[in-house]
Amino acid sequence: TEELLRKTEKLNVAGQLAAGIAHEIRNPLTALKGFAKLMCTANEENKQRYYHIMQEEFNRIELILGELLILAKPQVVDYRPHDPLAILDEVIQLLSTEAILNNVIIELKAITELPYVNCERNQLKQVFVNVIKNAIEAMPKGGGITIHVQKQGNSVVMDFIDQGQGIAEDRLPRIGEPFYTTKEKGTGLGLMVSFAIIEEHHGHISYQSKVGVGTTVHIKLPAVLP
Ligand code: ADP
Ligand code: MG
Numbered sequence: 001t002e003e004l005l006r007k008t009e010k011l012n013v014a015g016q017l018a019a020g021i022a023h024e025i026r027n028p029l030t031a032l033k034g035f036a037k038l039m040c041t042a043n044e045e046n047k048q049r050y051y052h053i054m055q056e057e058f059n060r061i062e063l064i065l066g067e068l069l070i071l072a073k074p075q076v077v078d079y080r081p082h083d084p085l086a087i088l089d090e091v092i093q094l095l096s097t098e099a100i101l102n103n104v105i106i107e108l109k110a111i112t113e114l115p116y117v118n119c120e121r122n123q124l125k126q127v128f129v130n131v132i133k134n135a136i137e138a139m140p141k142g143g144g145i146t147i148h149v150q151k152q153g154n155s156v157v158m159d160f161i162d163q164g165q166g167i168a169e170d171r172l173p174r175i176g177e178p179f180y181t182t183k184e185k186g187t188g189l190g191l192m193v194s195f196a197i198i199e200e201h202h203g204h205i206s207y208q209s210k211v212g213v214g215t216t217v218h219i220k221l222p223a224v225l226p
Contacts, residue, residue, distance in 0.1 A: 020179045024064055024187070028057035067189035070126055071196060081116040081224040082124070084149060084156055091128040095136065103142025106132065110149035115223035117156050123197045127205075130190035131160050131217050137183065138164025138215060151223060160217040167209040175207050 035050045035057075042050060085108070092099075092106050099106055117124070135145045143163035150157050167175065174180045176195040181188030198205045203221040 017178050021064070021068065024179060025061055028060045031057050064187050064189065067187055067193055070123070070193050077120060079118050079120055081118055082121050083114070084117050084124075084158070084221070085110055085114060087121065087125055088128060088147060088149070088158075091125055091132060094129065095132055098133070099136055099145075102136050102139065104136050104139055104145060105143075106145045106147070108147045108149070111151060114149060115151055115156060115225070117201075117221045118224050119201055119221070120197075124201070127194040127197050127219070130194045131219075134190065135160060135162035135164060135215070135217075138162055138166075143214075152220070154223050154225065155220045156223050158219045158221075160219075161214065162216075163214040166211040166213055166215055167207065168211055169209075172207055172209060176205075 032054055035054050039047060039050050039054075088108060092108060095106070098104075132145065139162060145163075146159075146161045148159040148161070171182075176191045177188070178192045179188040195205055198219060198221070201221055203219060205220075206218045207215065208218065209215040
């Protein structure tokens with residue numbers, strides 16, 4: 001019965017996700033259909049306008065599908081020991097322009113001789129990108145992000161601490177729920193994907209937050225023992 005229960009649970013999650021995807025893609029599609037029809041009879045000036053709106057809607061669909069595709073396993077699942085600091089450095093580099101443009105300073109603080117973690121490199125990179133991007137987006141007036149990396153027992157633990165707007169206590173349970181977003185242009189898929197990846201890595205991710213003070217994202221991953 002346990003196996004059956006698990007399968008039913010999986011079906012439910014799949015069903016919820018399918019409903020969400022259908023809904024999120026139908027909206028831009030409906031808009032696209034309408035504007036395509038208008039295009040047929042529009043004058044040159046309006047055509048330009050409609051074209052730009054359609055472009056936005058296409059981008060929206062592309063963004064949603066792009067995030068969902070990360071969930072699909074990579075062709076070759078290649079778990080290998082990697083230095084978590086090297087991955088973090090790469091991600092910080094990747095987001096440095098965005099950070100500078102938003103007056104955000106990212107600081108990485110780690111112990112020496114940190115153990116490696118067994119991971120699918122690109123997937124873990126994706127998690128760090130999602131978490132740090134959210135931290136940047138939570139600080140529209142700028143601020144700091146501190147990333148602490150340590151060893152704790154047989155695990156590598158990372159804390160991503162921001163000085164952003166924070167998350168109200170009653171909203172914390174919704175974090176990681178598919179399509180839960182408070183942003184005008186958000187998809188609400190980044191953390192669902194990240195939670196799934198961390199789980200797949202036998203790790204743990206949790207959120208701690210205080211409105212007006214900031215948010216701490218805690219990620220724990222099994223260390224590769226020497
Ligand atoms: P998106 O970024 O597209 O909204 P996510 O899944 O990445 O989707 O995040 C879901 C929601 O969680 C965000 O819309 C935001 O409300 C909240 N959130 C996530 N990280 C933070 C953070 N560091 N500070 C404040 N709110 C956050
Ligand atoms: Mg996000």
